[in-house]
Amino acid sequence: MLLIFFTLLGAVAQSQKSVTVAVDNKVTFTYKNDKAQKVELMGDFSATETGLFKKSKKRQMEKQSCGTWTYTFSSLPSDLYMYAFKVDYTDSLQLDPSNSFTLRNVDTYYSAFVLTGGVGDFFITQQVAHGTVQKVWYPSTVNGMKQRRLSVYLPPQYQSEASRRFPVLYLLHGSGGDESAWLECGCLAQIMDNLIAQRRCEPMIVVMPNGNAELDATPGESPYIQAKPSANNMTSMLGKIEEAFPREVIPFIDQHYRTIAQKQQRAIAGLSMGGLQTIFIAANNPSLFDYVGLFSAQTTNLMGGFAGGALNKVAGVMNKINNFFGANTKSDFDHVALYKDINEKLTAQFATSPRLYYIAVGKQDFVKKLNDNFREKLDELHLPYVYNETDGTHSWSNWRKYLIDFAPRLFK
Amino acid sequence: MLLIFFTLLGAVAQSQKSVTVAVDNKVTFTYKNDKAQKVELMGDFSATETGLFKKSKKRQMEKQSCGTWTYTFSSLPSDLYMYAFKVDYTDSLQLDPSNSFTLRNVDTYYSAFVLTGGVGDFFITQQVAHGTVQKVWYPSTVNGMKQRRLSVYLPPQYQSEASRRFPVLYLLHGSGGDESAWLECGCLAQIMDNLIAQRRCEPMIVVMPNGNAELDATPGESPYIQAKPSANNMTSMLGKIEEAFPREVIPFIDQHYRTIAQKQQRAIAGLSMGGLQTIFIAANNPSLFDYVGLFSAQTTNLMGGFAGGALNKVAGVMNKINNFFGANTKSDFDHVALYKDINEKLTAQFATSPRLYYIAVGKQDFVKKLNDNFREKLDELHLPYVYNETDGTHSWSNWRKYLIDFAPRLFK
Numbered sequence: 023m024l025l026i027f028f029t030l031l032g033a034v035a036q037s038q039k040s041v042t043v044a045v046d047n048k049v050t051f052t053y054k055n056d057k058a059q060k061v062e063l064m065g066d067f068s069a070t071e072t073g074l075f076k077k078s079k080k081r082q083m084e085k086q087s088c089g090t091w092t093y094t095f096s097s098l099p100s101d102l103y104m105y106a107f108k109v110d111y112t113d114s115l116q117l118d119p120s121n122s123f124t125l126r127n128v129d130t131y132y133s134a135f136v137l138t139g140g141v142g143d144f145f146i147t148q149q150v151a152h153g154t155v156q157k158v159w160y161p162s163t164v165n166g167m168k169q170r171r172l173s174v175y176l177p178p179q180y181q182s183e184a185s186r187r188f189p190v191l192y193l194l195h196g197s198g199g200d201e202s203a204w205l206e207c208g209c210l211a212q213i214m215d216n217l218i219a220q221r222r223c224e225p226m227i228v229v230m231p232n233g234n235a236e237l238d239a240t241p242g243e244s245p246y247i248q249a250k251p252s253a254n255n256m257t258s259m260l261g262k263i264e265e266a267f268p269r270e271v272i273p274f275i276d277q278h279y280r281t282i283a284q285k286q287q288r289a290i291a292g293l294s295m296g297g298l299q300t301i302f303i304a305a306n307n308p309s310l311f312d313y314v315g316l317f318s319a320q321t322t323n324l325m326g327g328f329a330g331g332a333l334n335k336v337a338g339v340m341n342k343i344n345n346f347f348g349a350n351t352k353s354d355f356d357h358v359a360l361y362k363d364i365n366e367k368l369t370a371q372f373a374t375s376p377r378l379y380y381i382a383v384g385k386q387d388f389v390k391k392l393n394d395n396f397r398e399k400l401d402e403l404h405l406p407y408v409y410n411e412t413d414g415t416h417s418w419s420n421w422r423k424y425l426i427d428f429a430p431r432l433f434k
Numbered sequence: 435m436l437l438i439f440f441t442l443l444g445a446v447a448q449s450q451k452s453v454t455v456a457v458d459n460k461v462t463f464t465y466k467n468d469k470a471q472k473v474e475l476m477g478d479f480s481a482t483e484t485g486l487f488k489k490s491k492k493r494q495m496e497k498q499s500c501g502t503w504t505y506t507f508s509s510l511p512s513d514l515y516m517y518a519f520k521v522d523y524t525d526s527l528q529l530d531p532s533n534s535f536t537l538r539n540v541d542t543y544y545s546a547f548v549l550t551g552g553v554g555d556f557f558i559t560q561q562v563a564h565g566t567v568q569k570v571w572y573p574s575t576v577n578g579m580k581q582r583r584l585s586v587y588l589p590p591q592y593q594s595e596a597s598r599r600f601p602v603l604y605l606l607h608g609s610g611g612d613e614s615a616w617l618e619c620g621c622l623a624q625i626m627d628n629l630i631a632q633r634r635c636e637p638m639i640v641v642m643p644n645g646n647a648e649l650d651a652t653p654g655e656s657p658y659i660q661a662k663p664s665a666n667n668m669t670s671m672l673g674k675i676e677e678a679f680p681r682e683v684i685p686f687i688d689q690h691y692r693t694i695a696q697k698q699q700r701a702i703a704g705l706s707m708g709g710l711q712t713i714f715i716a717a718n719n720p721s722l723f724d725y726v727g728l729f730s731a732q733t734t735n736l737m738g739g740f741a742g743g744a745l746n747k748v749a750g751v752m753n754k755i756n757n758f759f760g761a762n763t764k765s766d767f768d769h770v771a772l773y774k775d776i777n778e779k780l781t782a783q784f785a786t787s788p789r790l791y792y793i794a795v796g797k798q799d800f801v802k803k804l805n806d807n808f809r810e811k812l813d814e815l816h817l818p819y820v821y822n823e824t825d826g827t828h829s830w831s832n833w834r835k836y837l838i839d840f841a842p843r844l845f846k
Binding site: 109110113114120123125244251 | 471526561570
């Protein structure tokens with residue numbers, strides 16, 4: 023009786039869905055607004071569109087009777103989609119009022135929708151054994167703060183096998199992200215639960231620190247109230263996060279969790295800015311990681327300071343600030359010892375024979391050229407790596423897929 | 435240098451704040467939109483306004499030059515405020531695009547802002563020792579599901595004193611809430627961190643199960659994708675949650691955490707529907723809890739079935755469903771053994787001399803009369819309780835304050 027009752031209510035709720043899926047993944051988005059003159063659907067619906075959401079293609083929705091607007095894709099690939107509506111007479115995006123699943127990317131909230139039947143099946147909670155997610159504060163001195171927050175994923179086996187110890191993947195977010203980014207946009211817990219249930223990857227602990235030097239925790243959890251996350255958090259690129267990582271994060275995790283505290287059982291990976299941090303953390307600490315992953319890494323300052331493409335802004339802001347203090351921009355970065363002598367450090371790191379150095383990037387990503395340059399450097403130095411070149415751009419759609427490709431290669 | 439750098443950036447960010455506070459808590463909300471003809475500020479800014487957000491008072495914002503709209507309160511009490519903007523030509527609410535702190539209440543997202551300098555100081559992350567928050571799945575059979583999700587708060591001492599055991603507060607949410615509700619709108623971790631740091635309450639574990647029988651987890655974490663939380667989740671009031679609680683939740687927690695598994699070290703409290711569940715869980719299991727808290731409890735079905743005010747809807751929907759099955763509504767509830775013989779059960783419960791039976795409700799709350807009736811029942815039965823009657827209505831503003839009043843009374 024109760025099960026039928028539940029199903030009946032489910033059917034009632036279903037009729038109000040704002041995203042409907044027909045055969046061949048024909049997907050229709052619906053938004054009710056009888057006052058609007060124009061409504062556009064915003065979202066990253068194509069692999070070749072920019073991952074910078076606010077610049078994404080606007081799709082004009084069609085007004086139907088009863089003040090309902092619709093947009094139909096004849097076919098969409100299975101994925102997690104983040105979308106919003108842009109209504110005339112408002113500058114900001116409108117969340118889907120019929121959808122309670124919302125995700126924040128940097129400073130903006132979007133409605134989220136998983137289209138199953140493919141890779142999207144990894145992004146939903148399946149009827150498998152689930153891991154545990156923790157939000158933990160640890161002592162830190164970065165930027166004069168006393169504590170920083172990190173997220174931890176513990177595999178289902180951590181609970182069911184009370185004395186077993188586990189390998190650890192340290193997974194870093196990008197500029198503007200925080201300790202929630204991989205769990206939210208990255209679907210980390212769902213992906214790991216599903217990979218482990220399918221025996222495609224080893225049960226492992228995943229640690230997601232906050233690598234944003236300006237904000238110690240996600241909005242609402244940081245003492246810095248009203249501080250807004252920004253994709254140009256320049257202080258995160260001054261080497262402080264990388265410097266603190268082996269002193270603050272790893273010992274804390276090894277002390278408080280049942281880890282296997284060995285190079286062979288420790289991996290590090292990061293996306294975009296987190297990829298940059300990954301390169302330097304691993305190269306400066308050659309005895310720590312046997313597995314390294316770069317997902318659309320910001321390799322910019324390996325290529326001769328911060329002059330390159332996307333990080334021009336950093337140099338610009340640093341210039342302003344340094345003018346204020348009468349200092350010189352370039353020297354600020356050059357004086358970070360951690361960033362120096364990268365060729366020698368990479369050579370020393372590879373001399374310890376790491377089991378995997380993994381580089382993934384999309385053909386349309388704005389860091390593609392920088393990654394080409396970085397791979398050229400590795401080739402010149404005769405340092406071996408695995409390269410995964412995909413379609414698509416600087417987007418969570420790619421980073422989730424890189425995780426699915428990367429995690430099964432670890433600790434085997 | 436880095437600290438100054440950080441401060442400078444902070445100052446830059448500050449100039450873009452959409453909520454500014456002047457002397458005497460004069461608060462101005464700002465929203466930029468040069469296309470709108472009319473903008474209203476929505477939010478629960480007064481204790482006597484309804485806690486049902488969508489029915490809250492609309493405040494007409496004033497258009498300033500440069501397309502900026504403002505609304506100024508001459509003085510607001512310190513609190514956490516949830517707000518949004520209503521712009522002409524849109525039916526739905528608009529989040530504050532300059533504010534990254536967002537909270538979901540039932541199915542709707544609002545921008546959030548903490549006004550410090552009073553009770554609001556409990557709602558922000560202070561520079562004190564922080565506890566850990568966990569999201570955990572546990573085996574459950576409610577409504578034919580196999581697992582349900584709960585949240586756990588571990589006090590700072592759980593990490594720093596590795597062999598110490600702790601008392602447990604089980605804290606239940608209201609209709610439409612889930613395992614995230616107390617952590618998000620309820621600021622549970624911040625309040626507990628601050629109370630414990632001030633030595634105003636004992637270090638304790640707080641367990642927040644998902645008491646929504648229709649949804650096993652918060653949106654994005656449930657296998658039921660596109661299911662929308664509802665404040666009328668009727669199946670949560672059929673006794674199943676209360677029945678499963680002592681069999682599924684408590685043993686799981688006692689098995690996996692360093693609890694003190696004794697009545698003297700176990701408390702239960704709940705708001706609204708969670709208050710209803712609290713009454714019946716405690717009354718049906720007199721040996722389990724020495725501390726019971728009811729925050730704006732939905733005591734309706736203690737007063738002769740589900741006929742009373744707010745739950746008429748439940749009876750209505752049940753009628754429809756039962757007509758479908760040819761059954762009778764009232765008998766469905768009456769047949770729930772757990773709800774029967776409440777007078778006898780309460781008397782048996784109080785015969786075990788619980789240390790605290792706490793009832794809190796606001797003068798303007800729609801459940802005030804029902805709570806009066808429930809207290810009359812307790813008086814008639816000569817069962818002692820502590821009563822905290824406050825200003826205000828059925829709102830998170832009150833529930834946070836009740837927690838601050840209740841938690842220090844536990845385990846002393």
